[in-house]
Amino acid sequence: MADNNLSQSTQNASVDKDVLLQVKNLAKYFSVNSSLRKSHRKYLKAVDDISFQIKKGETFGLVGESGCGKSTTGRTILRLYEPTAGQIMYNGVDLSPLSDRQMLPYRKKMQMIFQDPYASLNGRMTVNDIIGEGIETHDLYKGAEKTERIYDLVNHVGLKKEHVNRYPHEFSGGQRQRIGIARALAVEPELVICDEPISALDVSVQAQVVNMLEDLQNEMGLTYLFIAHDLSMVKHISDRIGVMYVGKLMEVCNSELLYENPLHPYTQALLSAIPIPDPIVTRNNQRIILEGDVQSPINPLPGCRFATRCMYKQDICTQVTPELRELESDHFVACHLVEEINK
Ligand SMILES: Nc1ncnc2c1ncn2[C@@H]1O[C@H](COP(=O)(O)OP(=O)(O)OP(=O)(O)O)[C@@H](O)[C@H]1O
Numbered sequence: 001m002a003d004n005n006l007s008q009s010t011q012n013a014s015v016d017k018d019v020l021l022q023v024k025n026l027a028k029y030f031s032v033n034s035s036l037r038k039s040h041r042k043y044l045k046a047v048d049d050i051s052f053q054i055k056k057g058e059t060f061g062l063v064g065e066s067g068c069g070k071s072t073t074g075r076t077i078l079r080l081y082e083p084t085a086g087q088i089m090y091n092g093v094d095l096s097p098l099s100d101r102q103m104l105p106y107r108k109k110m111q112m113i114f115q116d117p118y119a120s121l122n123g124r125m126t127v128n129d130i131i132g133e134g135i136e137t138h139d140l141y142k143g144a145e146k147t148e149r150i151y152d153l154v155n156h157v158g159l160k161k162e163h164v165n166r167y168p169h170e171f172s173g174g175q176r177q178r179i180g181i182a183r184a185l186a187v188e189p190e191l192v193i194c195d196e197p198i199s200a201l202d203v204s205v206q207a208q209v210v211n212m213l214e215d216l217q218n219e220m221g222l223t224y225l226f227i228a229h230d231l232s233m234v235k236h237i238s239d240r241i242g243v244m245y246v247g248k249l250m251e252v253c254n255s256e257l258l259y260e261n262p263l264h265p266y267t268q269a270l271l272s273a274i275p276i277p278d279p280i281v282t283r284n285n286q287r288i289i290l291e292g293d294v295q296s297p298i299n300p301l302p303g304c305r306f307a308t309r310c311m312y313k314q315d316i317c318t319q320v321t322p323e324l325r326e327l328e329s330d331h332f333v334a335c336h337l338v339e340e341i342n343k
């Protein structure tokens with residue numbers, strides 16, 4: 001697989017003690033007609049050769065339209081899905097070949113908060129059992145100590161002691177998400193994959209949950225992979241951001257620079273769609289309306305995945321897949337014509 005520039009820079013980072021997670025050329029393909037002969041088989045390339053790294057204590061935002069592969073990336077990092085190719089380096093250890101038993105300590109270190117707080121909680125378990133399950137699996141606390149730990153966790157996420165004997169259906173959406181967060185934190189993780197944790201919640205509670213996640217991060221020294229649909233949602237919380245499109249990373253950059261100076265045509269279009277709250281301030285660029293179809297991740301066309309919608313497309317774009325290249329410090333872009341477009 002290609003991606004030499006980023007591979008080189010991420011390899012250098014493998015000795016970097018600041019890096020907690022390093023994803024190298026990760027791919028996850030789903031077979032969509034497995035009964036046919038191998039040569040006729042079709043694959044849905046949900047995640048296709050992506051590389052990025054997350055530093056200890058930071059929040060890495062992963063954004064992109066529905067179906068671009070964000071959740072699959074999160075699930076493959078946790079080995080809930082087996083990777084088709086690539087490496088998942090956690091503190092320098094490649095998780096991709098580990099057996100279930102070998103993965104167990106890493107399952108404690110890495111937890112996930114899900115988009116739908118109702119579907120992700122077992123409706124027949126009390127809050128006490130939901131939060132206590134991981135504590136038992138990893139043999140962390142027993143008896144009175146375990147009870148105290150559960151009280152401490154519910155308190156940390158803004159719930160009350162008396163809530164522990166209730167069932168998920170007795171709570172609001174925001175409260176259920178707090179239970180999901182307490183469950184994730186119960187095993188004292190280092191990395192939390194937050195998969196659109198607020199998108200199913202009322203706007204009125206979204207900010208509360210984000211603020212709480214930030215407070216918990218500061219208090220517990222957590223590292224977040226924060227998945228969201230659009231850039232406006234991750235702007236506030238992310239230190240660095242990856243923009244995904246049909247299974248590929250198009251741009252990876254520190255958050256401030258990405259909003260100031262987006263270089264990929266897809267990121268530029270996404271940012272142009274974010275309304276500016278101050279009526280006096282106007283954005284330099286007009287809103288970019290993307291035309292053309294989003295291509296299917298099933299046997300995608302050669303070349304750039306964005307070519308079907310890109311106004312700058314040239315012949316090379318449909319022939320050669322652009323690699324993610326570091327154009328300035330901590331700013332990676334996958335576009336053949338990026339220099340020309342941003343002259
Ligand atoms: N278990 C699976 N089997 C087959 N295809 C899958 C599976 N999970 C996801 N996909 C497909 O992989 C692609 C990426 O899906 P994924 O759920 O990762 O996207 P997403 O970016 O998280 O989308 P959303 O924003 O809607 O949550 C989609 O085309 C989806 O249909």
Ligand code: SF4
Binds near residue numbers: 308310338
């Ligand atoms: S590689 Fe070509 S099609 Fe892809 S974003 Fe750049 S200019 Fe557009």
Ligand SMILES: [Mg+2]
Binds near residue numbers: 070071072
């Ligand atoms: Mg998803």
